[in-house]
Amino acid sequence: QPRIMAIANQKGGVGKTTTAINLGAALAESGYKVLLVDLDPQGNASTGLGIGHELRKYTTYDLVLEGVELQRVVRDSGVKGLCIAPGTTDLTSADIEMVSMARRSFLLRNALRHPETEALGLDFMLLDCPPALNLLTVNAMVAADSVLIPLQSEFLALEGLSQLMLTLRQVRDTANPDLRIEGVVLTMYDGRNKLSQQVANDARETLGGLVYDTIVPRNVRISEAPGFAIPVIDYETESKGAQAYRALAKELLAKQAQM
Amino acid sequence: QPRIMAIANQKGGVGKTTTAINLGAALAESGYKVLLVDLDPQGNASTGLGIGHELRKYTTYDLVLEGVELQRVVRDSGVKGLCIAPGTTDLTSADIEMVSMARRSFLLRNALRHPETEALGLDFMLLDCPPALNLLTVNAMVAADSVLIPLQSEFLALEGLSQLMLTLRQVRDTANPDLRIEGVVLTMYDGRNKLSQQVANDARETLGGLVYDTIVPRNVRISEAPGFAIPVIDYETESKGAQAYRALAKELLAKQAQM
Ligand SMILES: Nc1ncnc2c1ncn2[C@@H]1O[C@H](COP(=O)(O)OP(=O)(O)OP(=O)(O)O)[C@@H](O)[C@H]1O
Ligand SMILES: Nc1ncnc2c1ncn2[C@@H]1O[C@H](COP(=O)(O)OP(=O)(O)OP(=O)(O)O)[C@@H](O)[C@H]1O
Ligand SMILES: [Mg+2]
């Protein structure tokens, strides 16, 4: 059974998609088979891997709301060992459409954990969530074994953490008792700036060992890579950004091995 | 009648809240009476002005869903000429609750344009939207005279623009025929970085005169200010960030005067 990780934080622009693409690529580089599930109506994870709107024959909308099997939605990403279930703007109305459906919070879990998906031979599924604690994000938390939380090193970023933790607890109590926090990764960190240092200190004080030692620095190569439709580890393999995501993959694997 | 501007972009972290707070403060400094309406469940605009959760007696949830009059929700922000209708995490479920309500897209418009609100003597209302094209954002577009679009100078930021324009057109065709685009403001611009320059060129090519001449640079004072619960023009009045938001207010007023 593949390990399923939701990458979630309702604060916008904190590096969810960037972490999904680049952690996914780093895990694939280490020889794992990884599926990236794009649950964001913006479809940035799909765009960031070069899958234009016209190439998205089946999408995660079809997966969650139309009952199309995962094997038909999954497609190649162009990166060895990394495949993707593309997103679509149709997901914008997913919340409203799911409201009246029975077991609405389990739709994604049922689609991803269907026995037929074993044939894909996956080691990991990374679920890229939209910037909201809406039904799509709840679906991801119900489907997942754990949640990875990117935390931008900015003042406003700490504000939403308690609400995110509350939602996690509610999902654990009502739908997914095994859900745990995979870890918290500090993103867009700028060592010269005291705000970044302050946020990092605050995060380690409140969250302790949940915060990875690996910190992802603000690195222009990371923000340039989506324009070339490739992960940063392929765009500029020696960049600080590429090194950080490789280190994150390593630390995450080491922590999982200890469990 | 006050001019009502929705500050919207479904891409997360592009500077919607930062623009709402600091443009609001710059307009207030020029002598206008400004109301900031916080429609984001994260409530960052309220936090950024020092209004803690325990101080938010009535919120925009009460305004939109409970029929509480605007005058009871509005409170002082601590900045002369700027008042605020605070947000709340209760807004997370607003979309689902509004789905079955009659005239659900007009709830905010009716609350803001109620005759009794004239007593507030406002010149501007700025509506800070969540990072989604959901019912809350649609409510803001239906209530507003115009939409101000912060555009982060990053590759992924251009991706969502066509979807945002599509939603604007749909709102204009179905609910608010006078809705126009106030303008597009480039945010977090880093002149040393060719990606910023490229995005700025692309934006001016596709959007022409809609893009303001004023560009908001990436400026650490802007991201520090919310930690002190004051706008950047009060936190560090000579900073590049404060100067940019004053210039934006001036350019916006000049453009409105020409209309
Ligand atoms: N470490 C980094 N250094 C520099 N730029 C970064 C870094 N991480 C992300 N970015 C850039 O910051 C922007 C926001 O990142 P991203 O889109 O991954 O965040 P997100 O949380 O997925 O946003 P949303 O809430 O809209 O889904 C993007 O333009 C991305 O390229
Ligand atoms: N010009 C700037 N220079 C530096 N930092 C900035 C600038 N504008 C915004 N920021 C910082 O970037 C982060 C994102 O900005 P902000 O929260 O205003 O975006 P948003 O679009 O409102 O996000 P959301 O989609 O979550 O509502 C914040 O931490 C903010 O302090
Ligand atoms: Mg994203």
Ligand SMILES: [Mg+2]
């Ligand atoms: Mg905001």
